[in-house]
Amino acid sequence: TSRFHVVTKVYELAQPFSFFLTKVAGIADKYNSTLALDIKDILSADMGNLVASCQFNYMFDIPWLVQQYPKEFRSKPLLIVHGEQGPSKTTLEAEAIDYSNVRFCQAKLEMLFGTHHTKMMLLQYDTGMRVVIHTSNLIKQDWHQKTQGIWISPLFPKMAKPSATEGDSTTHFKRNLLEYLSAYKAYQLKDWINNISEHDMSTARVVIIGSVPGRHTGDQMKSWGHMKLKRVLQQHGPSNGVVKNWPVIGQFSSIGSMGANKEAWLCGEWLQSLSAATGGTTLSSVPLLKLVFPTKDNVRCSLEGFPAGGSIPYSINVAKKQMFLHDFFHQWRSEGQGRSRAMPHIKTYLRPSPDNQKTAWFLVTSANLSKAAWGALEKKGTQLMIRSYEIGVLFLPKFFGGKDLFDVSSNFEMLKSSTDVFPLPFDLPLTDYIKGKDRPWMWDIPYMDLPDTNGNIWCPG
Numbered sequence: 111t112s113r114f115h116v117v118t119k120v121y122e123l124a125q126p127f128s129f130f131l132t133k134v135a136g137i138a139d140k141y142n143s144t145l146a147l148d149i150k151d152i153l154s155a156d157m158g159n160l161v162a163s164c165q166f167n168y169m170f171d172i173p174w175l176v177q178q179y180p181k182e183f184r185s186k187p188l189l190i191v192h193g194e195q196g197p198s199k200t201t202l203e204a205e206a207i208d209y210s211n212v213r214f215c216q217a218k219l220e221m222l223f224g225t226h227h228t229k230m231m232l233l234q235y236d237t238g239m240r241v242v243i244h245t246s247n248l249i250k251q252d253w254h255q256k257t258q259g260i261w262i263s264p265l266f267p268k269m270a271k272p273s274a275t276e277g278d279s280t281t282h283f284k285r286n287l288l289e290y291l292s293a294y295k296a297y298q299l300k301d302w303i304n305n306i307s308e309h310d311m312s313t314a315r316v317v318i319i320g321s322v323p324g325r326h327t328g329d330q331m332k333s334w335g336h337m338k339l340k341r342v343l344q345q346h347g348p349s350n351g352v353v354k355n356w357p358v359i360g361q362f363s364s365i366g367s368m369g370a371n372k373e374a375w376l377c378g379e380w381l382q383s384l385s386a387a388t389g390g391t392t393l394s395s396v397p398l399l400k401l402v403f404p405t406k407d408n409v410r411c412s413l414e415g416f417p418a419g420g421s422i423p424y425s426i427n428v429a430k431k432q433m434f435l436h437d438f439f440h441q442w443r444s445e446g447q448g449r450s451r452a453m454p455h456i457k458t459y460l461r462p463s464p465d466n467q468k469t470a471w472f473l474v475t476s477a478n479l480s481k482a483a484w485g486a487l488e489k490k491g492t493q494l495m496i497r498s499y500e501i502g503v504l505f506l507p508k509f510f511g512g513k514d515l516f517d518v519s520s521n522f523e524m525l526k527s528s529t530d531v532f533p534l535p536f537d538l539p540l541t542d543y544i545k546g547k548d549r550p551w552m553w554d555i556p557y558m559d560l561p562d563t564n565g566n567i568w569c570p571g
């Protein structure tokens with residue numbers, strides 16, 4: 111087999127999950143080894159001989175992005191899928207004026223406050239294609255000193271006969287990807303939709319959890335956002351008897367308005383979906399919810415210093431309306447992965463065992479803790495209103511060897527030597543906020559009492 115088959119084999123042998131963190135500049139090399147990738151590794155010729163690619167994202171630096179491809183691939187057709195409108199769309203398109211191979215697709219954002227948050231790469235090679243679902247913007251700083259997540263698909267071979275229904279996996283990966291792309295109703299995606307239908311994606315073992323803007327009713331209500339996750343957990347998740355006393359952990363880098371109290375959405379519909387299980391859930395027990403969100407000092411002492419907080423857009427105006435939320439918060443700590451000072455831009459959700467040795471499932475996604483991303487039920491629960499485009503992949507033990515649970519660890523020594531321990535991006539048990547001292551990071555207030563890693567203070571606005 112040619113070299114990239116070998117390389118792919120190595121990646122897949124490194125771990126069956128194909129879940130990686132991004133490389134971080136300034137930490138010991140051992141933490142940037144087999145389980146970490148840079149964008150240049152993803153786009154490398156070792157992964158395949160690129161013919162064309164499609165980049166879905168929120169923020170783009172087009173000249174920087176083109177430079178991340180090997181030079182022999184920099185003039186291959188590149189489709190950029192974004193959510194910019196008006197002047198900012200013109201500015202983005204102007205950035206590509208020198209690149210005749212770059213085309214644009216503007217995702218419709220008809221819901222107020224919606225964003226095109228999805229971060230995905232479609233990579234077409236001469237021998238097949240890969241799908242990459244991740245959490246980094248396509249700008250240098252997102253790949254420099256942050257904690258970000260990446261899922262890379264196996265190489266999906268081309269089928270003899272194109273088919274939208276054949277060549278799917280037990281997790282309906284191909285069908286869900288086609289549904290997601292079709293929801294854009296964008297003619298610029300037609301060729302990629304056809305391309306995908308020509309590939310055999312039966313080796314995909316993750317479940318796609320996507321969000322698309324709209325007011326979704328009927329069957330569509332359970333195709334997106336937290337209602338999709340709920341349905342998948344009810345069908346393929348852990349049994350309620352096993353997990354009913356297990357916490358749900360949410361970890362994210364931005365937060366929307368949660369309403370007046372925890373029952374309004376967070377511990378009502380959202381937690382009900384994330385705590386779904388097979389065999390129904392005992393409504394009485396509302397599961398424990400634990401949230402991971404950096405403190406002001408986590409940001410101040412990070413590798414980037416206060417500027418890391420520029421990518422953690424929690425506003426004081428939102429925070430002051432939901433002080434109840436902060437009781438759920440825990441610090442960002444990732445000693446095992448050497449990333450305690452690499453601020454999180456990754457977003458992950460999981461259902462860990464009380465002894466922190468197992469998880470019933472793991473989701474890495476673009477979705478922050480917001481109703482815009484996950485959806486909010488309306489009209490007595492008959493419709494799900496979603497504002498933004500999001501996409502993530504759910505790892506379920508059932509599809510990784512028919513197990514009931516994943517062993518988990520964030521300890522890179524443990525992860526390096528085992529093949530089927532799920533690599534957690536942060537440490538368990540979680541670390542509490544220090545009472546009376548720690549505050550959640552907020553990006554739009556000044557911090558002038560203590561200097562950051564670079565000796566600077568923070569004076570936004």
Ligand SMILES: CNc1ccc(C(=O)O)c(C(=O)O)c1
Nearest residue numbers: 168225227247363364421423
């Ligand atoms: C309003 N725009 C954004 C808010 C939050 C984030 C995040 O991921 O935390 C992003 C992004 O980086 O895509 C954009």
